[in-house]
Amino acid sequence: MNRQEELAVGRRLIxxxxxxxxxxxxxxxRNRTVNYSCRERAALERERLFRELPMFMGLSTRLxxxxxxxxxxxxxxPVLMTRGADGQVRxxxxxxxxxxxxVASGCGNARAFVCPYHGWTYxxxxxxxxxxxxxxxxxxxxxxxxxxxxxxxxxxxMLYIRARAVGPDExxxxxxxxxLGPMAADLAALQLDxxxxxxxxxxxxxxxxxxxxxxxxxxxHIPHLHRKTIGPYFIGNTGLFDExxxxxxxxxxxxxxxxxxxxxxxxxxxxxxxxxxxxxxPNALLIWQLDHVEIWRAFPGRDDPSRCEVEMTIYKPAxxxxxxxxxxxxxxxxxxxxMEEDFPLGERMQIGFESGATEEVIYGRNEPSLVHFHxxxxxxxxxxx
Numbered sequence: 001m002n003r004q005e006e007l008a009v010g011r012r013l014i015x016x017x018x019x020x021x022x023x024x025x026x027x028x029x030r031n032r033t034v035n036y037s038c039r040e041r042a043a044l045e046r047e048r049l050f051r052e053l054p055m056f057m058g059l060s061t062r063l064x065x066x067x068x069x070x071x072x073x074x075x076x077x078p079v080l081m082t083r084g085a086d087g088q089v090r091x092x093x094x095x096x097x098x099x100x101x102x103v104a105s106g107c108g109n110a111r112a113f114v115c116p117y118h119g120w121t122y123x124x125x126x127x128x129x130x131x132x133x134x135x136x137x138x139x140x141x142x143x144x145x146x147x148x149x150x151x152x153x154x155x156x157x158m159l160y161i162r163a164r165a166v167g168p169d170e171x172x173x174x175x176x177x178x179x180l181g182p183m184a185a186d187l188a189a190l191q192l193d194x195x196x197x198x199x200x201x202x203x204x205x206x207x208x209x210x211x212x213x214x215x216x217x218x219x220x221h222i223p224h225l226h227r228k229t230i231g232p233y234f235i236g237n238t239g240l241f242d243e244x245x246x247x248x249x250x251x252x253x254x255x256x257x258x259x260x261x262x263x264x265x266x267x268x269x270x271x272x273x274x275x276x277x278x279x280x281x282p283n284a285l286l287i288w289q290l291d292h293v294e295i296w297r298a299f300p301g302r303d304d305p306s307r308c309e310v311e312m313t314i315y316k317p318a319x320x321x322x323x324x325x326x327x328x329x330x331x332x333x334x335x336x337x338x339m340e341e342d343f344p345l346g347e348r349m350q351i352g353f354e355s356g357a358t359e360e361v362i363y364g365r366n367e368p369s370l371v372h373f374h375x376x377x378x379x380x381x382x383x384x385x
Contacts, residue, residue: 001190002189006271007268009270010257010260012240013240013270014257014261016238016239017253017258020238022237022238023240024365024368025363025367025368028362029362029374029375030363031374032359033358033359033360034353034359035210036305036350036353037305037354041305042208045282046300049380050074050163050282050300051075051077051164053162054160054174055074055160055163055282055284056158056159056160056286057070057159057160057161058313059159059195059293060158060193061157061193061315062107063083064196065109067110068082068083068108069081069083069124070106070107071105071106071107075299076163077163078093079094079163080102080103080104081152081159082124082126084125085124089152089154090124090125090126090172091149091152091161092150093150093165096115096118097145099117101116101118103115103147112129119131122146125146126146126147127146128147129142130142148165150163151174152172152173153173155176155177156188156192156193158176161174162174180247180280182244182245183244183245183249186249187286195292195293195316197315199313200311200313201331201335201339202309202310202311204308204309205344205346205347206307206347206350207306207346207349208308209298209300209301209308210298210377211308212310212346213279213285214373215338215342216250216277217250217373218250218366219234219235219237221236223237224236226337229337230333230337233256234253234254234255235254235255237366239251239369241368243372245281246281246282246379246380247278247280247281248369251274251275251277252274252277253274254273256272256273257273257274259273260273271290275287275289277369283298283299284296292315292330293314294312294314294334295312295314295315299311310343314331
């Protein structure tokens with residue numbers, strides 16, 4: 001956020017701290033527990049959220065150099081993103097046009113992609129360069145059998161794709177400003193292209209993918225669940241929420257913010273004492289913590305609504321002089337807090353939902369980010385409950 005927005009956020013947080021209040025949603029929100037376990041609902045989410053909408057893939061620095069690539073599954077769509085020799089980012093279905101095998105795995109740097117099944121070769125722009133056994137495939141139009149393109153975009157230091165092939169009358173470029181709405185300027189000010197990737201961790205908890213996002217969207221639980229980890233460093237159940245279309249930004253204050261009271265407002269550096277959590281609809285969270293960026297992305301299980309894959313990445317600032325041990329400590333804190341406290345309890349909650357003993361959960365007015373997230377899901381799905 002820019003300086004003007006920083007001061008506005010700081011004033012609002014100090015006001016809430018003094019008044020012992022927090023931003024509030026208009027009303028209580030009731031959510032059916034079956035939404036976390038229903039296969040029909042999961043199929044609808046996969047189609048309308050994970051296939052139709054732009055999906056955040058991480059920061060541009062995941063692909064820093066020409067020839068860099070990453071391959072991952074996005075809710076059932078094998079995706080290959082590349083940075084070509086021209087510096088442009090492109091995305092494709094990671095499916096060989098011969099027999100459907102993936103042409104790449106993991107991440108790295110390559111001049112070409114060779115299918116491991118029969119050796120068909122593609123360049124970083126998706127063009128089919130050639131087949132093995134040229135006699136057997138004589139007459140095949142190579143130009144018509146390149147990798148299937150997926151819409152993608154790179155802007156504000158962020159990578160996006162849509163996990164559905166480009167239609168005959170569609171552009172291969174996504175409109176990121178439309179996807180981000182009012183949040184675009186805020187994210188642009190963070191200069192995210194200056195944060196190289198430090199670490200990547202993945203876990204497969206037995207929770208619905210929405211549980212993984214819910215974890216971050218309220219500070220109400222921090223003094224209770226996290227009292228021995230991050231609880232002493234944050235002011236619980238006090239925060240700000242600003243919606244931006246389907247997206248949103250939640251800001252929570254560290255206890256250290258009280259140090260600023262001694263300074264004139266013009267000299268206050270609120271950013272050192274505030275954590276901003278950007279909810280990038282539908283399945284990603286970008287957590288800006290001044291000296292690093294933490295990103296969480298959740299993807300639904302292929303066949304089981306009660307399972308998901310969660311990826312946590314940490315990006316450190318370019319040119320930092322801090323030792324590797326400092327960033328490892330930040331990584332360890334994130335893992336211990338979420339993967340050893342939030343997710344294990346979430347697994348017990350998932351079992352409770354599946355028991356049928358309760359039909360709904362209630363989000364309080366003091367949980368506006370959580371309310372907005374689930375209301376956005378309903379709106380995107382076109383359902384009322």
